Amino acid sequence: DGGITQSPKYLFRKEGQNVTLSCEQNLNHDAMYWYRQDPGQGLRLIYYSQIVNDFQKGDIAEGYSVSREKKESFPLTVTSAQKNPTAFYLCASSRQGTETQYFGPGTRLLVL
Amino acid sequence: EDQVTQSPEALRLQEGESSSLNCSYTVSGLRGLFWYRQDPGKGPEFLFTLYSAGEEKEKERLKATLTKKESFLHITAPKPEDSATYLCAALLYDKIIFGKGTRLHILP
Numbered sequence: 264d265g266g267i268t269q270s271p272k273y274l275f276r277k278e279g280q281n282v283t284l285s286c287e288q289n290l291n292h293d294a295m296y297w298y299r300q301d302p303g304q305g306l307r308l309i310y311y312s313q314i315v316n317d318f319q320k321g322d323i324a325e326g327y328s329v330s331r332e333k334k335e336s337f338p339l340t341v342t343s344a345q346k347n348p349t350a351f352y353l354c355a356s357s358r359q360g361t362e363t364q365y366f367g368p369g370t371r372l373l374v375l
Numbered sequence: 376e377d378q379v380t381q382s383p384e385a386l387r388l389q390e391g392e393s394s395s396l397n398c399s400y401t402v403s404g405l406r407g408l409f410w411y412r413q414d415p416g417k418g419p420e421f422l423f424t425l426y427s428a429g430e431e432k433e434k435e436r437l438k439a440t441l442t443k444k445e446s447f448l449h450i451t452a453p454k455p456e457d458s459a460t461y462l463c464a465a466l467l468y469d470k471i472i473f474g475k476g477t478r479l480h481i482l483p
Contacts, residue, residue: 305476306464308471355418362406363424364471366411366418366420369416
């Protein structure tokens, strides 16, 4: 079955620690996205990538970093510079030329 | 400023009681309007894309419509399993803007 997987489902971060969230898709989609979801707020775009080895900042990129070395994979690193990382993180992908985005199951990041 | 507003924030209905959710938008250059369903602790599930005013799409008990200022998600004779948060999103030329969602609860 084609789809988007995210791991882990839950992630705990200690103060000063960098953590990486995984996102993999086997839909052969060119574009991939990372969103952050907080209670009572709409989804906010962190980073997106239209093609391999290229990515752009979204609305709230500060404190985050990404890489896109393979078409299937778009990991997100939450760095120690992100002072309020507790949130639900969603990865999405879309086919080139169409913008319907399909989402993964999400990763909930909690701070210890 | 581009904006997408969903109303109501929350809605409780009896099973079988039909209603509509609203998504109003003030944006420049709308290319499309998405509707998603999100269950607690899960990622949004794609429902519909609408591209032009007057367009309608249906899926089971759900029907989405689009005008030049807003979109409606009509739910007919809902069942408890329709309980979820429904998100709309406006696709612009350079970005997508999500609304905050409507939490729908269907009572048996």
